Each structure stands twice: as structure tokens, then as C-alpha cells.
Amino acid sequence: MTGPLEDIYSEIQDWLKENTKRFAFKKLEREIIASGVCVECGACVENCPVDALTGDYSSGKYVPTLTGKCTACGICYANCPRTYFYRDTLLGNVRSAWKARAVNRSKGAQDGGAVTAILSNMLDSGRIDAAIVVQSSPDKAWMPIAKIAKTAKEVNEASGSMYTHAPIMQGVVQALNEGSKKLAVVGTSCNIDAIYKMETSSSGPIKRIKGAEAIRFGLFCTKSYDYPGLTKFLLDQGIDVRDVKRFAISGGMMMIEHSGGEAEWKVGELEEFSSSSCAYCHDMNSKNADISCGNVGSEEGWTTLLLMTERGEKIFKQAVKAKVIEAEPIEEKDIREIDNLARFKAARWYKMKSH
DSSP states (O other): OOSTHHHHHHHHHHHHHHHSOOOOHHHHIIIIITTTOOOOOOHHHHTOTTOOEEEEOTTSSOEEEEOSOOOOOSHHHHHOTTOOOSHHHHHOOOOEEEEEEETTOOTTOSTTOHHHHHHHHHHHHTSOSEEEEEEEOSSSTTOEEEEEEOSHHHHHHTOSOOOSOOOTHHHHHHHHHTTOOEEEEEEOHHHHHHHHHHHHSTTOHHHHSTTOEEEEEEEOOSOOBOHHHHHHHHHHTTOOGGGEEEEEEETTEEEEEETTEEEEEEGGGGGGGBOGGGGGOOOSSOTTOSEEEESTTSOTTOEEEEEOSHHHHHHHHHHHHTTSEEEEEOOHHHHHHHHHHHHHHHHGGGGSOOO
16 A cells, blocks of 8 residues: 555554454355445455455355455454444543452452452441442352342342342332432443433433442443353253352363352353343443443452443442552553453354344
8 A cells, every 4th residue: 555644554553563353254255245244344454554455246145255465453343333442442432441359358258359359338427328230149159130239248248249130220210119218239341331321311310310320330241140040050951059069260161169069161061041031131240330341351369440430430439448458559561461352252243143
């Protein structure tokens, strides 16, 4: 390519090389073109600095095609309107990123126990009236139900992660009906999006209650599992769900602790039991949260916290000041690890069958 843009493309290549992972045309071809997601805009073809791409009309459609040597500069992938590439589109408006852990970690807390510690501190200080969390049903082991926690003890009793959909709105609405106005809610992106609408939209009940607010703690999530399918899978492995003490997903593995020891499987082995709604979700870290939480991006024993809003920042700083958590900034390489997980989830959209 020659012309005024030649130097510009050189600058872009340098920026991509320094700041992010670059993807060759083959990835764009596999995810966007072959899957039918392509909008035929020509952004990839026209922005190729080495003229390696051509818009092929022979099929009656505009099909970006590799006709030269791809240098894997990443410009085509970065400028496609259908790729999830930049951090703000992948993770949302992340104000800062931290790893944190509870100074006094409660038994059973997940990762660093930071969320449990922050919620407990908010209740103890009177910052919130109640925390809406999830706990196992007393009737069915590991069947998630909403819990209204009003003491640190009740928050601690619900610590740990569950990997099936939880109807947390039952707890939110009940707490509001009982007169609680200052709430904190813990959930995955689907739950957090509902809470966000309830608090910010004109049709939202939280917005219409004077003085009410719902502080949103979003959990990293790549997928959720149907309860019947998950329990059946475990039973096929010779494990009764009632004997499970802890679930965790890390590094692409589903791990459990149970009365007979420990077991783990690749998450791909549980694919058939994943919730059908998860195929339509591309939000890994709950972009509408105040604080987004997970284990990716920090080592074992710590919780990753992405501060998404000014309200989230204030809550985080208060917890540090109160010395209920200790925290350190996350390095750029660790944030890229979070980027990659978010990109992996977003790319699942490209594998859906077109209708």
C-alpha cells in the first residue's frame, strides 16, 4: 500500500505490537467470515497494509479472501465491526484493576475471600441494610437460592461459588418490600444487568424508591450449568451432589471437593449441561457492575477486583482503609489474561448456527 496512510498503518502496527495480542486474517476468516457474521463492509480488505486481501464477489456476496501473504499485523481483526477486540468493548469501563484478599479470611470463602470481607464490612458499618447473596437450598444440595444477609455471619454462611443460575431477584424484591433500601447484590452478568435496569431505568422499581440503591458485585462467568444436568454428570462419575463440599472453575477445569476426596474435569466435558441462555451472552465480567470479581488475573489465594464505577472505587477504598482486605494493583500482563478470557467468551457468538 502506498499513499498518506502508509505511515499511519506502520504506526498502528507498532501500537498493536506493544499494547495487545495481534490476530492474523485466518482468525478473522474462521470466526467472522466462515461463521456468517461478516457484514461485507470491506474494513479488513481496505485496511490491509500489504494488500493481501481481496473482496471476492464470485459467489454473489462480498467475501474477504486471502490472495497474498498475511503478515499477521492484526489490523484487519482490530478494525472489523464484529470482533470483540479492544478492552473497553471486552471488559467495559475498567477504572482500575486489583488483586485483593481478606485480612481474616472466612472458612469456605472463594479465592481470596475479598467479596465476603467487603460485604461484611459494609453491613457492620451500616453502609448497606442487606446483602443479596446465593446459598444452597436446604432441600436440595447445591440448588442455588437467594438469601437476604443482614449480618456478617449470614454473609459468611453463603460464601463460595455455585455454577447454576440463581433467582436472586426474589431476594432483592423481598428485601425492598421489607423496607431495606441500601442493598448490595452479588451475581453474574445476567443478574447484574437486571439489577442495573431496576436501578437506572424509568421502569425500574429501585429507581422509584427514594433513597434506594443496589451496589452491584459482578462475578466473572464463562457459563452456567443446568442443575439437573450437573447433578446427573456427577452421579455418572459416582459422586452424589449431596457429598460435594466445594465447586471451583480455574484454568479450564471444573474442580470439586467431596466427602471422598477431590476430582476435576475439563469444562468441555460438561458442555452438554451448560445453560442454553449462556450461548447468547458475551459479557464475561459483568460490565454493569460496580465491582467485578473473579480469580483470573491473580494467583491462588487472591481475588481479582475490577473497579467499574466511582461508587465501586469508594467501597473498595473504604474496605482497604478499614483493613478488612489487603490489595495490590494488577500488572498489565495479568489484565491481558482477563482480556483473553473475555474474548474467548465473546467469540462463542461466532460459533452459533445461523437461522
